[in-house]
Amino acid sequence: MRIRPIMLIAATVTAAAIATAGGMATAATGNSTPTATPTAHDKPSGAPTATASDAGSAGASVAPGSGSAVTGATAAPAAFTVTSTTTAPIEAGAVAEILASCLGSDASQYHAVIAVRAPVASPDTDGVVVAVNSAGQYVQCESKGLQGNSMSSPATFINDRLWGTGHLISFFDSFSTPTGAGQHLSLGAGHYTPDVAKVTISYGDDPTQYPAVMAGGAFAYTAAVSTGPNANTFPPAPYVHAYNADGKEIYNQKTQPNIKGARP
Numbered sequence: 001m002r003i004r005p006i007m008l009i010a011a012t013v014t015a016a017a018i019a020t021a022g023g024m025a026t027a028a029t030g031n032s033t034p035t036a037t038p039t040a041h042d043k044p045s046g047a048p049t050a051t052a053s054d055a056g057s058a059g060a061s062v063a064p065g066s067g068s069a070v071t072g073a074t075a076a077p078a079a080f081t082v083t084s085t086t087t088a089p090i091e092a093g094a095v096a097e098i099l100a101s102c103l104g105s106d107a108s109q110y111h112a113v114i115a116v117r118a119p120v121a122s123p124d125t126d127g128v129v130v131a132v133n134s135a136g137q138y139v140q141c142e143s144k145g146l147q148g149n150s151m152s153s154p155a156t157f158i159n160d161r162l163w164g165t166g167h168l169i170s171f172f173d174s175f176s177t178p179t180g181a182g183q184h185l186s187l188g189a190g191h192y193t194p195d196v197a198k199v200t201i202s203y204g205d206d207p208t209q210y211p212a213v214m215a216g217g218a219f220a221y222t223a224a225v226s227t228g229p230n231a232n233t234f235p236p237a238p239y240v241h242a243y244n245a246d247g248k249e250i251y252n253q254k255t256q257p258n259i260k261g262a263r264p
Contacts, residue, residue: 080227080235150173169193185224
């Protein structure tokens with residue numbers, strides 16, 4: 001069963017080449033209070049669905065280039081472990097088939113800007129493709145082999161969601177899905193304005209931040225998360241962070257969860 005905090009969009013940015021790599025394999029640990037519940041498809045997820053402390057990401061830093069994350073704060077005893085955020089590129093031919101099965105006759109209107117396989121696969125998801133059309137409208141298609149599907153109906157519904165706080169970061173679909181006993185895949189994607197130079201993701205109470213894959217005005221993240229042998233334990237909530245070109249954090253989903261009005 002997927003545990004899905006729905007996420008939301010932002011301003012049009014010219015699409016760039018497909019992003020085909022990102023993430024890291026360094027494990028990090030943190031705390032998570034396992035009280036997450038699924039949310040309705042049309043409900044914005046400005047607030048996360050897993051309970052976490054009010055501590056933000058202060059003290060956390062991300063090493064440039066490699067995607068290795070380092071923290072300036074000591075995490076409390078682990079209730080979960082992020083075992084990998086490493087991604088691998090999806091071949092161009094496979095991307096075309098994923099978009100065709102996800103979008104049908106509309107597929108020809110879109111070109112992929114991000115296409116990556118996740119570090120771990122669930123029975124129905126092993127990666128994500130984010131594509132954009134000439135009008136700057138995005139779609140997010142989850143992959144399984146050569147097949148694609150969208151959690152939005154229609155897939156372009158992500159372009160009609162509410163704006164995120166500060167009108168800097170917005171979100172598409174985000175969810176966690178089991179990959180085995182006590183093992184989960186966390187996956188999500190979104191969209192950012194030109195003010196944003198870097199997007200990172202933290203999980204639960206752990207301040208460690210992991211770089212998202214970014215290209216063409218979109219970002220995507222995937223992570224393999226272990227919650228231990230208890231198969232009924234929920235994974236930690238992901239939190240999106242955004243930084244400007246000077247390295248200043250200008251958006252923190254953990255401390256700025258509110259949604260401000262509808263997109264004009």
